[in-house]
Amino acid sequence: MNYSGIKDNVAIVTGAGEGIGYAVAELLVKAGAKVVLNDVDSEKAKSAAIKINDLHSGGCLPFSGDSGDVSSVNALVDFTLENFGKVNFIVPNAGITLFGNFLDFTPDSFEKVIDLNLKGAFFLAQRAAKEIIKQKERGSMVFMSSQVGIQAYRHLTAYGMSKAALRMMAKNLACVLGKYKITTNTVAPGATLTERTAKEQPDYEGIWSKLNPNQRVGRPEDIAKTVLFLLSSDASHINGQTIPVDGGWTVVGKYPEDLQ
Ligand SMILES: NC(=O)c1ccc[n+]([C@@H]2O[C@H](COP(=O)([O-])OP(=O)(O)OC[C@H]3O[C@@H](n4cnc5c(N)ncnc54)[C@H](O)[C@@H]3O)[C@@H](O)[C@H]2O)c1
Numbered sequence: 001m002n003y004s005g006i007k008d009n010v011a012i013v014t015g016a017g018e019g020i021g022y023a024v025a026e027l028l029v030k031a032g033a034k035v036v037l038n039d040v041d042s043e044k045a046k047s048a049a050i051k052i053n054d055l056h057s058g059g060c061l062p063f064s065g066d067s068g069d070v071s072s073v074n075a076l077v078d079f080t081l082e083n084f085g086k087v088n089f090i091v092p093n094a095g096i097t098l099f100g101n102f103l104d105f106t107p108d109s110f111e112k113v114i115d116l117n118l119k120g121a122f123f124l125a126q127r128a129a130k131e132i133i134k135q136k137e138r139g140s141m142v143f144m145s146s147q148v149g150i151q152a153y154r155h156l157t158a159y160g161m162s163k164a165a166l167r168m169m170a171k172n173l174a175c176v177l178g179k180y181k182i183t184t185n186t187v188a189p190g191a192t193l194t195e196r197t198a199k200e201q202p203d204y205e206g207i208w209s210k211l212n213p214n215q216r217v218g219r220p221e222d223i224a225k226t227v228l229f230l231l232s233s234d235a236s237h238i239n240g241q242t243i244p245v246d247g248g249w250t251v252v253g254k255y256p257e258d259l260q
Pocket of ligand 1: 016021039044066146188191192193196197
């Protein structure tokens with residue numbers, strides 16, 4: 001993938017020890033960017049960065065920390081500036097998926113979802129925007145929404161709300177940051193096979209692939225390729241948008257024959 005404006009730029013990807021975030025970090029390094037790879041699990045962060053540096057010619061540094069915690073988010077940006085001198089791209093990808101019945105959902109679970117999925121992304125975007133504006137260079141942010149941030153799913157009320165809010169954040173930030181040559185967009189994955197989803201449901205692929213017209217689940221690479229495009233200067237006139245990467249899931253609803 002030869003998108004312009006990626007090489008020699010600096011990116012922060014959160015929750016990237018495995019899954020979608022890892023695929024984004026790897027593709028960025030492959031395209032010549034420098035990447036700070038964050039994960040709350042320090043071993044995962046370290047081994048993911050080593051793997052990426054082995055696969056490519058280096059340029060990936062691990063940073064362990066909770067990306068839902070504002071002081072940790074600031075430390076992540078400080079670390080990036082100390083090591084790479086600037087930041088151009090952020091992909092606040094870390095997210096928590098807490099299933100539960102609305103009627104029983106606890107304040108503690110609600111806070112966990114909002115802190116990581118929303119507060120962490122908001123304050124990472126705020127701090128990164130300040131730095132990018134100072135640098136007077138192009139910047140881009142891609143937030144990780146979800147198919148359930150577009151269509152309601154009864155077991156994921158708080159999660160769905162947080163993912164819908166990310167889409168509105170991208171729209172709002174487009175209004176605020178567009179004049180500084182910073183774009184803000186979101187990608188909304190459908191059911192995607194990652195280490196986590198495979199663990200959550202043994203026949204994940206069999207069950208979830210039936211729900212979209214493409215008849216397959218997403219792969220982390222499907223999402224990563226879209227993120228790379230949105231970060232690149234080839235996408236510099238796309239701003240405040242959400243791109244679903246879901247095999248067409250969001251374009252279909254259920255029909256009578258689906259209910260049999
Ligand atoms: N997998 C899917 O089907 C799917 C679908 C739609 C949206 N998403 C979204 O994509 C993103 C990535 O999903 P995934 O399934 O690849 O990831 P995941 O849930 O497997 O997590 C990836 C990494 O994030 C790390 N992490 C967890 N909490 C963290 C924290 N507080 N700070 C930093 N790192 C943390 C984990 O240690 C893990 O290594 C999430 O935001 C998720 O909501 C995933």
